[in-house]
Amino acid sequence: MTSQLTASEPLKYSESNLRTEEMIINIGPQHPATHGVLRLEVVTDGELVVDVVPHLGYLHRCFEKHAEALAYNQIIPYTDRMDYVAAMNNEWAFVMGVEKMLGIDQDIPKRIEYIRVLVSELNRIASHFVALGTYGLDIGAFTPFLWMMRDREHILRMLEWVSGARMLYNYIWVGGLFYDLPVGFEEQTKAFVTYLKPKLKEVETILVSNKIFVERTANVGILDRDLAINYGITGPILRGSGLRFDLRKVDGYSVYPELNFEVPVGEGFQGTVGDCWDRTWVRYRECWESVRIIEQCIEKLLADHKRTREFNPQALVPKKIRPKAQDLYVRAENPKGELGFFFRANGRADQPFRCKARGPSFSNLSVLPEISKNCMLGDLFAIVGSLDFVMGEVDR
């Protein structure tokens, strides 16, 4: 073999544009603190970070190309694999877009909508538990990680009971659901919520208000609100920067207007508004709000929208999905921010002509070089962890 060995993904910096005291450190793609296969090219001056260049694509499988070859209902499992710790929320956003294109989004029965909210909020808690747990792990708190993985496992088992799969559900279908809730699920969820509340309080004691944790995260990686908007940041990170902006309130999709919940924002309790601690605080508070939503959903599902023998969650599922020719952009509030799908249907095919996914993690990660300039190398991982991205969604 005489072929030259060249890097498929070359570094952006080289000896020619570095100063004498600067050094490149390559972190990842296989590194536990980068939360997946993210590779960071870090230019350092001693302990100071001069620049960070993220190299993406190690998990790229061109979801958008696959989508162009598949019928709409067959794409749902692919959306599960984007943000794989919050699969319910992904497929819901996708399904919502297709339903809007078909014009059936107003006809979905209330019971189905409440079940969708219920499972998505359960999944939101699971996703935030991964975010908080692994974040603690990144900066040295090992116990909360184990505790939160234990409690997350309860949620995963319940969602497995619902859908048959632990993480990648394919449960929410265009026009309905794969199946009604199993008998006894509402009661089990009630029991789980009773179990979870004291555990959530423990999380605050052991992690969020822990002195070491606060010192590692407060006043670190401060993200200004206007900068966040300019970078297209959404979700807990934007709210951590002090903007009360939640699509569940702003767009009021599904039955969210009928539910009572608050939108927590970062207020700089421990440091400056928009620092790593504020983002963590927002995620932690959102778990409580999700618990509130779940309780209200259970009440509704046991009273106004009770299960009946006649209820068929697949009644509205179309046999053939062929929307009229149109462009449509749909967005929903995922645990990590605004998940958007852009569809172009040409009216002649069962597949989308173009399906673009705008993942929240993708835009959220793009701010990393900006907010980690001139921080200490040790703080870099406090910032990376606080951004809570999932590479499956960044790379798609």
Place this chain on the structure above:
Amino acid sequence: MSFEEIKELINRQFPVAILSEDLTATPNTLEISKDFILSVCQLLYEHDKTYFDSLSCLTGLDNGPEINTMEVIYHLYSIPYDLHLALKVILKRERPEIESVASIWKTADWHEREAYDLLGITFRNHPDLRRILLPADWEGHPLKKDYVEPEFYHGMKVDY
């Protein structure tokens, strides 16, 4: 501001910028001439009645060899006014080139890199136009409709 008023606003400043409109699309879409896209975006971003402060999504799109065009679609959103708007630019399929809007919204930086990577659309005056998702030595742009999967990568046979 309604869609009509936004159209009026653009028309007053740039009388030839709007080529057509699409009211079946959600959100409603304006087709902008490719020479005006940066100025129109700047206007919508700065005007105190629209204030489109966030770019939700930027999509590149290939219409295939028969129609022989490519498109770039911008989904704008104004947080204070809760306004949605989509802008669409149609480009020639050979050497598609358009002005970058990364100077207005930083979101566009990575999204334009993605469109460049997967469709081969060049964005002029982009701060750092490199491939983002695919390896730097990948040949071709997979989201083109006439893309053919390579048989070999670095001398290794790829089985499908």
